Amino acid sequence: MKNYLDVIKKSPLFHNIEDFNVIPMLGCIAGYKKSYEKGQIIFSEGDLINEIGIVLKGKVELSKYGYNGNKSIIVTLEAPQMFGESYACSEIKKIPVDIISIEDSEILFVNVERILKTCSNACSFHNKMISNLLTAVANKNIVLNKKIEITSKRTTREKLLTYLFLKAKEEGKKQFTIEYDRQSLADYLEVDRSGLSVEISKLCKEGIIDNQKNHFILKRNIYI
Amino acid sequence: MKNYLDVIKKSPLFHNIEDFNVIPMLGCIAGYKKSYEKGQIIFSEGDLINEIGIVLKGKVELSKYGYNGNKSIIVTLEAPQMFGESYACSEIKKIPVDIISIEDSEILFVNVERILKTCSNACSFHNKMISNLLTAVANKNIVLNKKIEITSKRTTREKLLTYLFLKAKEEGKKQFTIEYDRQSLADYLEVDRSGLSVEISKLCKEGIIDNQKNHFILKRNIYI
């Protein structure tokens, strides 16, 4: 079985851990690999998890059933992304989603308690991994906070302007290119695509923004 | 100056740390107290923070200005709640909010790097605090995820049903009391209060739920 060291090194959990420390580290935290066939269930909704999964090969899908029994796909992950960290680290270890391998996949599992318990040999990279884990969870936190700030606005126009305003602030300029096409932006803002197009046109006509495809310019009435 | 040990002990960061360890712990992580008068600014938007603030006395307000220059209050915190942890722990240390003392307050600051760097005397409670911090950030993550799952639905009815469905699942029963009054629930769901009342009435008439004030019963068509 391939050891996937190259992939593991790219995972946020192993960020800034020197190559030659990765193998000892894995031993130290008792990480283990597991293979899943296409369609195989990795975790079912309601499972209690103490382990973080890192996708080494293949693809996994997080999905969930709503009150009406409809399944919705939340996200698809590939190497070297990880899943389960929020739940494994929280007090509520019950995961609220199904996690399914949608391709033949290899997953690396690492136990959170083993990460947190500094090992007997007090390895320096152990502390680095704890800090990486905390950073990863905190980063996600910020992403979610931002999304809530934007989508909690009531109209398409307000959502869009809030999004553009925050983007401009991040970039530090009133002119920037976004990473979404129209449909993805509509999905992110939780609005209708055609309604979004209408709103962008309006803002352009009103002279508040300029827009060419993914490139936006904030012209006035926006306080950065 | 009061030492506020009783408050500190209640903070999530000091959860399960024995009383007699709190003082040594504070020394170990170089925690320090600071007083703020009513109206005084604790952090301004854009400040880089490396410290978590724990409210020991008084009240602090997190607020922010939108694209239109309007100020909106995000949350008010009192003892023993903490703030800044997501930013102090993340890669983006710039806080996006103003944090203001709205009463005469006392704040305990602890440096995240000092928490993460296991101290020379390798105190056992140090590890506990790291784990507490991680748990706190991960818990918030779950709260935010849930809120997004609910508010990303497009109609008041879907938001409400998703909320009730998740609540029922958490409680493990189809009958439960919620912690919100109508206005707070509307705020949480990001919908209009009167529209929410209309929807609750409809669902009752349709025989899908029963409701008396804060008490809800899911009757059918809800898959838990």
Next chain:
DNA sequence: CTCCTTTTGTTGAAAATTCAACATACATTG
């Protein structure tokens, strides 16, 4: 360049939300 596909913009009708105003129920207190 042309054909074909994908993305984006536009339109109008239907559905849903918001808003303001008022009615009713509930709770508190003097």
Next chain:
DNA sequence: CAATGTATGTTGAATTTTCAACAAAAGGAG
């Protein structure tokens, strides 16, 4: 228990979103 204030329910009008269908533009392949 009357009076007052707060919370909740109801209504209709105005605004906004969604939805479906189509038009226009952009991009790629041959």
